[in-house]
Amino acid sequence: MGSVTTKKHPNGLEFVEVNTPLCQARIFHQGAQIDFFQPKDKAPLLWVSDADDYQPGNGIRGGIPICWPWFGASDIEGFPQHGFARTSLWSLASVKMRNQIVDLLFTLKVSAEQQQYWPHDTEVSVLFSLSETLTVSIVNKNNADYPINFTQALHSYFPIEDIHQLKASGFKDSKYIEFAKGPFAQESDDVLFDRETDRVYTGLAQTQVLHTAAGDIEVSRENSQSAVLWNPWIDKSQRLSRFNDNDYLTMVCLEAANVLEDEVHLQAGESHTLTTHIRWR
Secondary structure (H helix, E strand, C coil): CCEEEEEECCCCCEEEEEECCCEEEEEECECCEEEEEEECCCCCCCCECCCCCCCCCCCCCECCCEEECCCCCCCCCCCCCCECHHHCECEEEEEEEECCEEEEEEEECCCCCHHHCCCCCEEEEEEEEECCCEEEEEEEEECCCCCEEECEEECCEEECCCHHHCEEECCCCEEEEECCEEEEEECCCEEECCCCEEEEEECCCCEEEEEECCEEEEEEEECCCEEEEEECHHHHHCCCCCCCCCHHHHEEEEEEEECHHHCEEECCCCEEEEEEEEEEC
16 A cells, blocks of 8 residues: 655654655655655656755755745745745644555644734644645634634746756746736746746746656646746856755746735635645646
């Protein structure tokens, strides 16, 4: 049937290792961050920079960092970029196996220190369903007696052989903002890459495809009308931490999100689930 084992990285970070007849995976307790997923007899579906040293306190530069409870920079000066979930320690709440599929549920308890950033009574969890497809869901429940708003993203990094040869499709008739400019209308279905790309899409179809030399990666979303498409290109690569100067050639991010006008508005007692499905097509 397979195995689910807790192990420790040489630098101290604990992770869960999954081996089944359908896939192999690795998920770290810090950030509830998956950094490796490989379906049986296929190539890995996630990218990580080999410049990352897996130091406690740093989000891993690759895999799927979880941006919560805000995406990007906070409106409040001094608050951490992309929220605090991606560097927090999550708890493995449950492990279930069904027909060779493994479900792992991680939960986050907001610490007293983090309540300065998020003083709301909420529950947040991340569910990983691991088969030949990788499914990641972030679930929020509002236990407060008042409405709350937040943004979030599953910041997925994908491996490619050459950014110059990459075509991303599924963007027809959407809109995007880039470098705080726009919105621009995307009339064509395809996106090609010849410069830094940092687009926040809205009104987007539920499925996009990355056409790589190794095959087509399908990325779909649920309860999300927005997504982020990112490649830092040459200059920004030289400024990023835990990132090699030439890493931009072999990666791209396509992120399921709830951002801009797609931010989440939760009434008291309500729940919301953002899901991404990732697979070789």
